[in-house]
Every structure is written in C-alpha cells, then in structure tokens.
Amino acid sequence: MLEIRSVLRSATLAAGALIVAFAASAWAGDILDDWGTVSLPPKPELKAVTLDHSTTALLIMDMMKQNCGARPRCVATVPNVKRLHDAARAAGAMVWYSLVGGADVTPAAMIDQSFAPKNGEWARTNGPDKFMGTNLEETLKAHGIKTAVICGTSFQGVGLGTGSGLAQRGYKVIVPIDCLSSEDVYNEQYAAWHMFKGGPAVVTMNSTLTRSTMVKF
Numbered sequence: 733m734l735e736i737r738s739v740l741r742s743a744t745l746a747a748g749a750l751i752v753a754f755a756a757s758a759w760a761g762d763i764l765d766d767w768g769t770v771s772l773p774p775k776p777e778l779k780a781v782t783l784d785h786s787t788t789a790l791l792i793m794d795m796m797k798q799n800c801g802a803r804p805r806c807v808a809t810v811p812n813v814k815r816l817h818d819a820a821r822a823a824g825a826m827v828w829y830s831l832v833g834g835a836d837v838t839p840a841a842m843i844d845q846s847f848a849p850k851n852g853e854w855a856r857t858n859g860p861d862k863f864m865g866t867n868l869e870e871t872l873k874a875h876g877i878k879t880a881v882i883c884g885t886s887f888q889g890v891g892l893g894t895g896s897g898l899a900q901r902g903y904k905v906i907v908p909i910d911c912l913s914s915e916d917v918y919n920e921q922y923a924a925w926h927m928f929k930g931g932p933a934v935v936t937m938n939s940t941l942t943r944s945t946m947v948k949f
Contacts, residue, residue: 776928780946781906785823788949789877790816792847793830793862793884793894800843805920806885806913810844812944813883813911817847823949826875829854830862830890860893863901872903879904881947883911887923895927899938908944 792813800806820827829849831837837856839848855866862868872880880898882905884890891912898905907927914920922930927939 773925773929776909776924776941778909778942778946779940780948781940781942782948783825783879783881783906785820785825785949787876787878788820788881789826789828789872789875789879790820790881791828791830791862791868791883791894792817792849793882793890794832794886795843795884796831796833796837796841797843798833798841800885800913803885803913803915805915805917807843809883809885809911809913812908814844814847815944816881816883816908816911816947819947819949820881825949826871826877827853828868828871830857830866830868830884831855832858860889861897862890862894863897869901877903879906881906881908883908885912886914886919887912888914888919891923892926892931895939896931896935899935903938905935905939906947907939907941908947909941910943910945 794800795806795810795813800810817827827849829839829842831839831841831849831854833841839845839854842848855862855868857864857866859865880903882891882895882898891907895905895907905927907924909920909924912920912923914923924941927935928941929936
C-alpha cells in the first residue's frame with residue numbers, strides 16, 4: 733500500500749511539473765513581447781446624463797495657457813469645456829478649478845478667460861490628485877455634492893487621478909471624453925478605458941462616460 737501511495741505521489745508531482753513546464757513554454761514572454769498581438773477592446777459606451785444642479789459640481793482642472801496651449805488636443809476641447817461651464821453656471825451648479833504653472837498661477841493664465849474662475853473657486857495645486865493639498869473635499873461636502881463632472885488636461889493625469897479619487901470617496905463621476913485631453917490619442921484611450929471598465933470596480937461602477945453634448949443640468 734505504501735509503495736502504491738509513493739508511486740501515485742510521484743506521478744502527481746511529475747504531472748504537476750509537466751503542467752508548469754507547458755505553461756511556461758506557452759507564455760515565456762512579457763507585455764513587451766506581446767505588445768503587437770494585443771487587440772483593442774470595443775469602444776466604451778457613452779451615455780446621456782441629466783444632472784441635479786444642486787448636488788453636482790463641475791471640475792475644470794489645469795487648463796492653462798502654458799500646458800493646454802501647447803497641446804493641440806487640449807486646445808480642441810476648449811469649446812466643449814465652455815459649453816459645460818456655461819450650462820453649469822446657468823443652472824447654478826458648483827464650479828471648481830485647479831490651476832498649475834510657473835510664475836503666473838492665476839485665473840488670468842487660463843487658456844480661455846470666458847470660463848475663468850471667480851474668487852474662491854480655485855486652488856493652486858500640482859499633481860494628478862486634486863484632493864491633495866486643496867480644499868476640494870471640504871468644498872464638495874459643504875455644497876452637498878454627490879456628482880462631479882471632470883474636465884481638464886491631462887486625461888491620464890488629472891482625469892484618472894481626481895476621477896478615481898472622487899469615485900473612491902463615493903461620488904458619481906461624469907467623464908465627458910471631449911473635455912479631457914492628453915498629449916496623444918493613446919493616452920486618452922487608455923484613460924477612458926480605465927474609467928469605463930479597466931480600473932478597479934469602485935471606479936468603474938461610479939463612472940459614466942459621455943460627451944459634452946450629452947450632458948444636461
């Protein structure tokens with residue numbers, strides 16, 4: 733009996749070794765080796781949204797002459813950001829801004845003065861997560877905000893950093909893809925996919941992708 737058990741144990745170990753060896757031979761590379769074989773996922777689904785102005789905030793992040801002005805894809809989003817800004821203002825929704833840059837970090841240095849912040853609506857802050865070092869969290873709570881619309885540049889920076897921060901704090905995040913820009917198309921695509929389906933469940937379940945023309949306050 734002991735000999736039979738020993739034989740079975742040896743056979744099991746040998747089979748396990750073969751499985752491991754086969755798996756290793758079947759996938760012996762890394763993501764760079766597989767780079768050219770990856771297929772793009774289907775396009776994210778966009779949804780129209782109607783928002784309650786009393787519990788919604790529009791966040792306009794880092795849209796300055798210095799950085800946005802140097803990115804053609806960001807410049808192209810300016811009319812879309814203005815569209816949402818004007819709609820939010822008309823509805824009486826909360827608007828908040830983050831400003832970045834060098835010597836002149838003021839509303840006057842924004843890419844477009846037609847949607848520049850008013851006094852008390854902005855914070856000077858670097859980094860992708862605008863909850864860090866600002867009054868954003870306190871301001872959202874003070875206004876009873878439940879939903880945030882995010883706009884700005886870059887998509888893979890402030891879009892993911894602040895968008896994920898909002899979602900993880902329980903806010904619903906509205907992501908107008910034509911109001912978030914990057915240096916190139918790929919960065920925008922992977923950022924959009926992260927918010928839609930590729931990121932943690934707490935992010936994807938609280939995020940809705942849309943366009944500026946599909947948002948109503």
